Amino acid sequence: MKFKKTQVENPEIDMTPMIDIVFQLIAFFTIVSNFDQTKADERVKLPRDPMAKPPEVKRENELYINLGYVRNKSGEIVGSRSQPYVFYQGGDKEKYTVVEFKPILHQEARLYGQEGTDPKTVTVVLRADKEVPTGLVQEMIKFSQEASFERFALMATQKTD
Amino acid sequence: MAPMIDVVFQLLIFFMLTLKIIEPEGDFNINMPIGQSGGPPDMSITPIEVQLIANEDGTLRSLNFGTRSLGTGDAAFQALNEEILRQIGEPGNPQAKDTEATIDADYGLNYEYVIRAVGAVTGRVNPETKQIDRYIEKVKFAPPKPPAT
Numbered sequence: 001m002k003f004k005k006t007q008v009e010n011p012e013i014d015m016t017p018m019i020d021i022v023f024q025l026i027a028f029f030t031i032v033s034n035f036d037q038t039k040a041d042e043r044v045k046l047p048r049d050p051m052a053k054p055p056e057v058k059r060e061n062e063l064y065i066n067l068g069y070v071r072n073k074s075g076e077i078v079g080s081r082s083q084p085y086v087f088y089q090g091g092d093k094e095k096y097t098v099v100e101f102k103p104i105l106h107q108e109a110r111l112y113g114q115e116g117t118d119p120k121t122v123t124v125v126l127r128a129d130k131e132v133p134t135g136l137v138q139e140m141i142k143f144s145q146e147a148s149f150e151r152f153a154l155m156a157t158q159k160t161d
Numbered sequence: 162m163a164p165m166i167d168v169v170f171q172l173l174i175f176f177m178l179t180l181k182i183i184e185p186e187g188d189f190n191i192n193m194p195i196g197q198s199g200g201p202p203d204m205s206i207t208p209i210e211v212q213l214i215a216n217e218d219g220t221l222r223s224l225n226f227g228t229r230s231l232g233t234g235d236a237a238f239q240a241l242n243e244e245i246l247r248q249i250g251e252p253g254n255p256q257a258k259d260t261e262a263t264i265d266a267d268y269g270l271n272y273e274y275v276i277r278a279v280g281a282v283t284g285r286v287n288p289e290t291k292q293i294d295r296y297i298e299k300v301k302f303a304p305p306k307p308p309a310t
Contacts, residue, residue: 015162022169029176046186047273049280053293054187081219082269125188133219134275135268138305141193153188156276 040127041087044068045075047130052156061122063108063149067098067140068129077131084132086140098136098143105147123151189283191300209248209262209297211241211278215270224278242281245296252284252294265303 044066066087069077085095091104109119124144128137141152212225223230224237226244231237249257262282266275284295 015166019166019169022166022173026169026173026176029173029180033176033180040183040186042181047276049189049276050286051189051280051283051293052187052276053190054185055190127186128272130271130273130276131219132272133268134213134266134270134272135305135307137272137275138302141302142305152193154191154276154279155186155188156280157184157186 039064039066039125041066041068043070043087044127044129045071045131046127046155046157048158049156050158052158054158055153059123059125059153061112061117062125063122064125064127065101065140065144066127067132067137068127069131070095081131082133082136084129084136098139101140102143102146105143105149109147109149119148120150122149123153124149125153125155127155189279189300190298191279191283192298193300193302209245209260209282211262211264211282213264213266213270213274213278215267215274217269219269219271221270221274224274238277238281241278242285242296245282246285249296252296257295257297259299260297261299261301262297263301263303268306268308 039062045068067084068087069081069084070079072078083097085097086101086104087095088101088104093100096104112119112122124141126137126140128140144152210227212223213221214223214225216222221233221237223233224241225231226241231240231244245262246252249260264275264278264282266278279300282297282300284293284297286292287294
């Protein structure tokens with residue numbers, strides 16, 4: 001019997017579907033990873049409440065204040081509960097006490113003024129840790145008001161269950 | 162083709178590694194007239210006052226609505242939510258727009274209880290429709306009372 005000699009060719013794998021999928025994945029990850037929340041400090045353990053709704057309209061000007069604690073690996077507070085810190089980038093220190101943060105608020109208000117933004121239109125986004133004494137949060141609001149900020153947003157995570 | 166695939170994989174890995182799963186966070190959409198509000202208070206509307214009393218360690222000792230204690234724990238916040246609903250009649254009542262609630266919390270109280278009280282005062286998530294029913298939008302904080310040192 002005589003067979004027809006088949007020509008053995010090195011078949012090239014069709015890459016197109018794979019590339020399609022990989023592009024899809026990239027698109028997915030770019031959308032999902034939001035760089036918006038980079039101002040949020042992950043050391044702050046926010047309180048939870050189902051009523052906390054992400055804002056529908058993006059606020060124009062926001063000043064984030066992260067008020068929290070340094071915690072160890074098991075989540076316990078290092079230091080005293082009555083002494084939370086403001087985590088702030090752009091100053092000469094990395095963390096400030098509430099009282100130390102007062103001049104920074106005035107400085108921020110001045111900077112907004114120089115940019116031509118009225119501090120009254122800036123929303124102070126207050127991300128306070130769930131264990132911070134309420135009085136200190138109120139002091140922070142008071143200091144912000146003294147620095148002529150008027151709008152506030154108290155942040156919480158939405159309960160999922 | 163091969164270099165492009167290389168780069169695309171690099172990108173893919175970069176985005177996968179930088180991905181942080183963050184819980185959605187939001188605020189309460191409240192007006193916060195802090196301090197002395199201008200003008201005489203409107204007498205036609207019963208003011209709502211919520212008082213939060215703290216233990217030494219910052220936990221909640223008692224949640225008071227007006228002069229009545231609602232207890233502590235989840236049930237207390239649920240009761241507060243129901244009391245508020247009774248006050249305003251129904252969700253979205255136009256009169257509720259002018260109602261102002263004052264939250265008077267102890268200085269050392271954990272902030273989480275204040276947020277829960279704010280949540281209970283501002284409304285609830287309707288269990289049937291999963292929509293938010295708004296109760297009160299104006300929430301005021303009583304001035305802080307620093308502990309005597």
